[in-house]
Amino acid sequence: MRASQQDFENAMNQVKLLKQDPGNQVKLKLYALYKQATDGPCNMPKPGVFDLVNKAKWEAWNSLGSLPKETARQNYVDLVSSLSPSAEASSQGKHEADEKAQKSKDIVVTSEDGITKIVLNRPTKKNALTFEMYQDIILALKNASTDNSAITVFTGTGDYYCSGNDLTNFTSAAGGMEEAASKGAVVLREFVNSFIDFPKPLVAVVNGPAVGIAVTLLGLFDAVYASDKATFHTPFSHLGQSPEACSSYTFPKIMGSAKATEMLLFGKKLTAREAWAQGLVSEVFPDSTFEKEVWTRLKGYAKLPPNSMRISKELIRNNEKEKLHAVNAEECTTLKAKWLSEECINAIMNFVSRKAKL
Numbered sequence: 001m002r003a004s005q006q007d008f009e010n011a012m013n014q015v016k017l018l019k020q021d022p023g024n025q026v027k028l029k030l031y032a033l034y035k036q037a038t039d040g041p042c043n044m045p046k047p048g049v050f051d052l053v054n055k056a057k058w059e060a061w062n063s064l065g066s067l068p069k070e071t072a073r074q075n076y077v078d079l080v081s082s083l084s085p086s087a088e089a090s091s092q093g094k095h096e097a098d099e100k101a102q103k104s105k106d107i108v109v110t111s112e113d114g115i116t117k118i119v120l121n122r123p124t125k126k127n128a129l130t131f132e133m134y135q136d137i138i139l140a141l142k143n144a145s146t147d148n149s150a151i152t153v154f155t156g157t158g159d160y161y162c163s164g165n166d167l168t169n170f171t172s173a174a175g176g177m178e179e180a181a182s183k184g185a186v187v188l189r190e191f192v193n194s195f196i197d198f199p200k201p202l203v204a205v206v207n208g209p210a211v212g213i214a215v216t217l218l219g220l221f222d223a224v225y226a227s228d229k230a231t232f233h234t235p236f237s238h239l240g241q242s243p244e245a246c247s248s249y250t251f252p253k254i255m256g257s258a259k260a261t262e263m264l265l266f267g268k269k270l271t272a273r274e275a276w277a278q279g280l281v282s283e284v285f286p287d288s289t290f291e292k293e294v295w296t297r298l299k300g301y302a303k304l305p306p307n308s309m310r311i312s313k314e315l316i317r318n319n320e321k322e323k324l325h326a327v328n329a330e331e332c333t334t335l336k337a338k339w340l341s342e343e344c345i346n347a348i349m350n351f352v353s354r355k356a357k358l
């Protein structure tokens with residue numbers, strides 16, 4: 001159910017009653033959502049470099065791009081209910097938010113031993129990402145950013161980590177390709193923004209092959225552990241598409257432009273060891289001991305002082321946050337046009353009609 005104007009006003013009042021300071025990141029997000037919900041997309045000139053506070057506010061608002069006012073209103077209400085003023089309301093608000101994420105059987109979120117685990121759980125479709133899963137992940141990350149865990153981990157159920165975007169997202173949309181492309185660009189931008197802005201250490205446990213956006217997103221993770229059965233494939237040209245998740249910026253930076261070109265333009269599939277040699281993967285483990293070794297290690301990391309880890313991540317990420325948001329916006333605009341191109345429509349139709357696979 002969409003948040004009404006009354007819900008929005010209640011949420012604004014709730015913010016004033018917060019007993020605990022939710023931290024600067026959350027306050028910026030609240031400000032941005034409030035401005036987007038009331039004024040629409042950012043229309044202010046960018047403050048100067050020395051006007052640090054207003055610049056941060058402007059960046060937070062501007063990063064929401066063309067997010068519709070109603071969605072911003074809903075996101076504001078959801079965010080406030082996850083913070084909530086009293087312990088009672090807090091646990092209830094959190095519970096409701098968690099329930100929303102948990103309702104999806106395709107994304108399973110658990111929290112234990114200081115680790116929030118977000119599991120892609122659609123093994124019969126190789127964990128391909130539906131529109132609903134993108135939304136559920138945005139919500140799960142939002143919850144994880146304020147929960148008690150020290151680190152957040154993504155992994156997949158079954159033999160695949162994730163086969164990327166569900167190619168039927170575009171063919172099965174009720175309003176046709178045009179509407180799906182417009183919706184896709186808005187959802188993708190918000191989805192990638194939630195990785196750019198995620199404040200805690202984010203780790204990928206890549207249990208098997210990764211395709212498309214499941215690979216490109218890795219450039220926004222803080223550590224990537226891979227089974228030696230994993231592969232890394234970004235067949236964008238084969239699909240008549242272009243890179244996303246800031247990979248047009250992160251991949252050349254991580255591996256150099258010659259290697260990035262082989263992946264992003266020519267669709268070269270890498271083994272886990274090749275991906276490690278190119279700096280995309282932190283460490284590769286034999287598949288037989290992968291789960292045991294990785295989770296033992298992560299449980300140890302989750303005992304480290306959480307605030308220290310957050311602050312160190314903030315120092316690293318803040319160097320390029322603005323750039324990442326700009327790259328994300330440009331990639332989404334480019335993709336929206338590509339999704340409507342003949343090259344892309346043909347590639348998707350060939351997959352759906354079983355004429356082509358990777």
Ligand SMILES: CCCCC/C=C/CC(=O)SCCNC(=O)CCNC(=O)[C@H](O)C(C)(C)COP(=O)(O)OP(=O)(O)OC[C@H]1O[C@@H](n2cnc3c(N)ncnc32)[C@H](O)[C@@H]1OP(=O)(O)O
Pocket residue numbers: 124125126128129131134163164165166167168169183184185187188211212213214235236239241244351356357358
């Ligand atoms: C908000 C929108 C954001 C959009 C962001 C854009 C991102 C870009 C990308 O992510 S591009 C990458 C897209 N992914 C692909 O092109 C992969 C397509 N899949 C395949 O080529 C193959 O399925 C495979 C190589 C991943 C696995 O092959 P295998 O033979 O081992 O298995 P099956 O093909 O039989 O797969 C089992 C069932 O899973 C379905 N499936 C797999 N991947 C996808 C997918 N990406 N989209 C939709 N469906 C997928 C497959 O169709 C089988 O279903 P079935 O059992 O009903 O036939």
